Amino acid sequence: MTSNLGTANEFIARHIGPNSADEQGMLHTLGFDSLEAMTAAVIPESIKGTSVLGHADGQSEADALAALKTIAARNVLFKSFIGQGYYNTHTPAPILRNLLENPAWYTAYTPYQPEISQGRLEALLNFQTLISDLTGLPIANASLLDEATAAAEAMTFCKRLSKNKASNAFFASVHCHPQTLDVLRTRAEPLGIDVVVGDEFALQDTSAYFGALLQYPASHGAVFDYREVVQRLHDGNALVAVAADLLALTLLTPPGEFGADVAIGSAQRFGVPLGFGGPHAAYFATRDAFKRDMPGRLVGVSIDRFGKTALRLAMQTREQHIRREKATSNICTAQVLLANIASMYAVYHGPAGLKRIAERTHTLTAVLAAGLDSLGVPVLNSTCFDTLTLNTGATTAALHEKARAQRFNLRQIDATHVGLSLDETSTQADVEALWGLFAEGGRLPDFNALVAGPISRLPQALLRRSGYLEHPVFNRYHSETELMRYLRRLADKDLALDRSMIPLGSCTMKLNAASEMMPVTWAEFGNLHPFAPASQSQGYQQLTDELQAMLCAATGYDAVSLQPNAGSQGEYAGLLAIRAYHRSRGDSHRDICLIPSSAHGTNPATAHMAGMRVVVTACDARGNVDVDDLRAKASQHREHLAALMITYPSTHGVFEEAIGEICALIHDNGGQVYIDGANMNAMVGLCAPGKFGGDVSHLNLHKTFCIPHGGGGPGVGPIGVKSHLAPFLPGHAALENTTGAVCAAPFGSASILPITWMYIRMMGGAGLKRASQMAILNANYIARRLEEHYPVLYSGSNGLVAHECILDLRPLKDASGISVDDVAKRLIDFGFHAPTMSFPVAGTLMIEPTESESRQELDRFCEAMIQIREEIRAVENGSLDRDDNPLKNAPHTAAELVGDWAHGYSREQAVYPVASLMDNKYWPPVGRVDNVYGDRNLVCACPSIESYQDV
Known part of the structure; x- marks a missing residue:
């Protein structure tokens, strides 16, 4: 009789979608008899065997949770009276249960597809209204990363807009929080900005500064009357930013009423746990005249194709991909989940409650x-x-x-x-x-x-005399019943990972397992102040030590910093490490950063922020880096070469064969190699950037390592470095290395690090390797199934892709007039979020299925894409009208279905294009949103309640 008493780790099979039979079937479709054989055909010979991860078994969910509970118990929870920008708060139970712990909210992606994001967009619009009302400034964004980095954004914002163009000096009040001053100094130095810290009331020549930052109330508690100070700064043509406490603004005159040009701060004390420093939503508000220069995301009000009010991200959202090194900021994420908690805290309490x-x-x-x-x-x-x-x-x-x-x-x-x-x-x-x-x-x-x-x-x-939060949304949902239903109604408008596959290329929307998420709300992690004595945070110290070791093993690097609280911050910290390394060797003249034309838009924006000059290198017809052009430019700029920023596998979704040669030629010319870790999900356990030539990489823990996207944040972007760069990792006043802080807290968004710890601990080395292999298998399966319907734009030397594939829709646009936008919107009718549109190549769709999706879901997506191709073919042959067809009119709403039907195709084809939708149909709340109308008629606070027909 065979014993079955072992404690097998079932988590790997729970995390990875396809079962063994599905795996064999997909391999057969690709012509391979094993996963190892397929992997060998995908990974270039030059980097095989570089992984140092090992093959240790993972722990079961129960065992991993027990081990983490033991670690958490080492954190000692004293009553905190520290303040300094971080405060104890009560997270209302209905917000905790129905938002923070609800996968409908935390598995949602950034609302770039507004038709399927109206719920989270409304919550963010509430956040913007909250901030605008309390600060007395008309325009507020949808959150930034933390108060200190928001202050740094305010500094560069003032630099761009100030009339004192010749000045490179920024005044910062001695009354600001110390961590804010540290981050200001870090951000200012590469840009040649001189941060002058002093007493604003003793300030003499205000014309010497392009801008100033004041704290209200002051870090040490005093409430200063800044009206005369602000006037003197304005008289000297300096712009004024005020870091203001939101709760205090319910009682105090808001910054906008005493002349501030910008207000920044943290929304943490509006129901978001301390979490040893994060994640917390920062805010940024300004005058209407400055709205087009405001960093971060902005939710605006537009209309859909029926004239109904609809929300969307407006204006400069993701401007990095358009303006690149000329972008005003490299920020491409926010703290949406935390901003939504804060906004709902205000909705629940209302103005009187606050x-x-x-x-x-x-x-x-x-x-x-x-x-x-x-x-x-x-x-x-x-x-x-x-x-x-x-x-x-x-x-x-x-x-x-x-x-x-x-x-x-x-x-x-x-x-x-x-x-x-x-x-x-x-x-x-x-x-x-x-x-x-x-x-x-x-x-x-x-x-x-x-x-x-x-x-x-x-x-x-x-004392404050003006009103705030007078909109009905802040004055209705004060009972738990009402708030619960409001949150459910908003979530029902959205399409998140809890409903269907989100096949976004380069964004890795994989499973965020419940066992990984549970520790986030444990008091031992959530209720610790980031500046508590080290003796009280031994659990966090063990957690971060172990996680750093895990990430070193996964990447092949020698040291890791967990401080950067977004991928953009990780990029920045990585380039700062390279910059500091060169300067330590007397090579301060090295300031050229080579960046391939296919790179993520954040790369050139980050290089500019780090004080580097960007030189773009070409890509060849297959999407690979043009090695000859790279060699020529590396040689041309040999004396000034600082770094190469390269994404691997490439932004085009292939493992470039020449990566080893590329790294070597950069090193031969005196530069360092920054390997963007956005696509690490294809490499863990298979190859290691720290072993095949990388000097530094940032990792997106919200991609490869399972921290959820949260509707557009939180994220974590730690960096791994080789030993020679380790001395130049970000420091903090609370750490042994006290200089070079890139965000407010020493470990950034510390309270969500247990998610990644749990994922790695449960998967083990063998599970992580299998996850990478299955991600590659799923992507190649989709590419193979769809290649006869849509051209697959790029592939490696064996005709295989990495973990994502790009479908070329440009020939179809030429033949039918159907655009990539039409296909994306039509996918909503099938219950799918669109793949990444027109990046890195205009007119294409980039698809990344991840390892978490089952074969059934992959087939459902492929069948939707094939059916859409048939509809395009019907347009091509005239069976469907070129202007009035299911693609041009997508998505279709329930309201349209029951109204007068004037289309040349049936209602059934519009909303039930495949039979499986009869059992599980997602109904978009609005039709296609008019982007142009939204930018021409920008409204970024709650419109009148009458415009919400369903509120």
């Missing part, structure tokens, strides 16, 4: 201050919202020890000063416990007597 939270927080702070005054403790700021700075002199170190003995963390300002910040979770007991630290066993102040007195520390001249 004000109540703010007033309670301030009242407790004022009571705390009054009690400290009575105890003889010097409180240095006479005004405040939620933060106090105390002069504690020689007792400071002992005070911190005493606080920690009672499981409190106070802010460590310096050797003689302590900071205290309260928040919505603070209580009377907290205030009395803090008094107890100073009372030396004596009688505590009378809390109730102090509350009853006039104790406000808000300046009367700065």
Whole structure:
């Protein structure tokens, strides 16, 4: 009798879609008898065997969760009074359950296809309205990465727009958060910007600066009246950015009302957990005149083809792919999931609820201050919202020890000063416990007597008098029933990975397993302040140490930094490491970055931000880097060559044979090789960039390593480097290396790192290798099934692609008038998100199925594409009208179906083009959205409620 008592790891089979029978069938279609044989035909000989991942078995889901729980238990959760831009908050339970933990929200992709994204677009429009209302500025974007990087974006924004064109100096208030100043310095140095930190009230010659950054309230708590300062800066032709606390703005005059040109900050305290620093949604708001220069994404209001209100991303979205090195920013992601949490926090509480939270927080702070005054403790700021700075002199170190003995963390300002910040979770007991630290066993102040007195520390001249959040959306959904239904209604409008395959090339929309997601909401990871003492974050230290080792093994690099909180930030940190390396060797003149014409648009934008000059190199007819052109330009710029940025496998979806030669010739000419890790999903376990010539790569943990896309963020973009670049990885004031921070928190978006830890731990080396192989198999299966219907534009030397394939629709456009946009919109009628459109080649579709999709889903997608080809053929032969056909009119809504039908094709063909849709039909809420109308009539805050017919 055979024993069946082993604890087999079933996770690999749960993660990978095709079963063994499906695998053999697909291999047969491709003409191979094994997965290894197919892999050998795809991977170039020159890089085979470079993987150092190993073949260790993965753990079961239960075992991995238990191991991670043990690690999490090493984090010690003290009550935090640190503040400094990070605050305890309550995530409302219906938002936690129905949004943060709901795959309909966290598996959605960036809303580039607006017809299937109306729900998350509405949530983001709510976020923009929230920010615009609270800041008093008319235009707000749909979030940025964190407060510090938003401040850096504000600095370069001011540089572009300021009338002081000759100035390279940016003034930053000494009252700004320290981490913000650190990131400003990092971002400024390669651009030749001089960050001058000082007291704004002592500022003399304001004409010396192109811009300024102020903090409101100040980092140490004071609430300053900035009206006169802003006027003097404007008189000197400087633009003014204000980093403002959103909760405080419910009580204080907003920056837009005292003259600020830009407001930036964090929405973290609106229901988003501390998470050891992230992910958190930053915000950016500005004047209407500056809207076309604003970084990041902007949700705008347009109409669909029926004239119905419809939302879309507007204007400069993903401008990097158009403007490249002339782009104003390399940011191509946001923090959508976190922005949506913050927006729903405001929807749930409403204006009265937010004000109540703010007033309670301030009242407790004022009571705390009054009690400290009575105890003889010097409180240095006479005004405040939620933060106090105390002069504690020689007792400071002992005070911190005493606080920690009672499981409190106070802010460590310096050797003689302590900071205290309260928040919505603070209580009377907290205030009395803090008094107890100073009372030396004596009688505590009378809390109730102090509350009853006039104790406000808000300046009367700065009290807010303008209204906010008056739109009905912020005044209706205050019961849990209403909010639950609102969130469900929005989710039902959208198409996410929980409904169907999202075949986006280069975006790797793979499974985000439930067991990977569960630890994100564990208190041990979610409730830790990023600046808590290291002794309290030993669990995070173990997690990050182990994850760095895992990623080194997956890539072949020697060291990893987890700080960059997006792929764009990883690119930037990687080029900064190369730049610093050259400068350390006396080669500061090396500033040429070679970038193939096929590269992601973020690459040239990043190179520009890193102070490099971009030289574009050619690609050949097969989409590969033109090695002769690369060699010529590397030789031409030999004395100034800093780096090559190259994506591998290529942006065209093939493993280029010459990658080893390419890396060697760059090194021979004194440069470093940056290998963009966007397509790492084809390499893990098969080949390693750190072993076949790369010096640095960023990894998209939200692609290859299973962190969900969240509707357009969060993401994590760590970088791996060879040992000679390790000294130049990003630093932070909280780390041993204290310089070169690229984002606000030392480990970036730390609270979502357990997702990747779980994925790698459960897959093991063998599972990760198999995932890469199956991703390649699925892509080649689709390419083979569709090649007789659509030309596959590029392939490798054996006629195979990597993990994605490009279908060329240009010949069909010439023959039928049907465009790539028409095919993309028609796919919505079949219940599919479109593949990547017109990138890297205009008029094409780039398809990446990932390893997570079953053969049944792959076949369903192929059948949809084949049926669409038949419809195009009907247009070509005249059976369908060239202008009135299912493709030109797609997508079709339910409202159109029940109305008057004036088309030359049937209702059934429009909405049920294949029989399987009868059992599972997705109905788009709007018809095709009019992009031109939206840009000409830009509205980026909630329109009147009458325009929402279904709200």
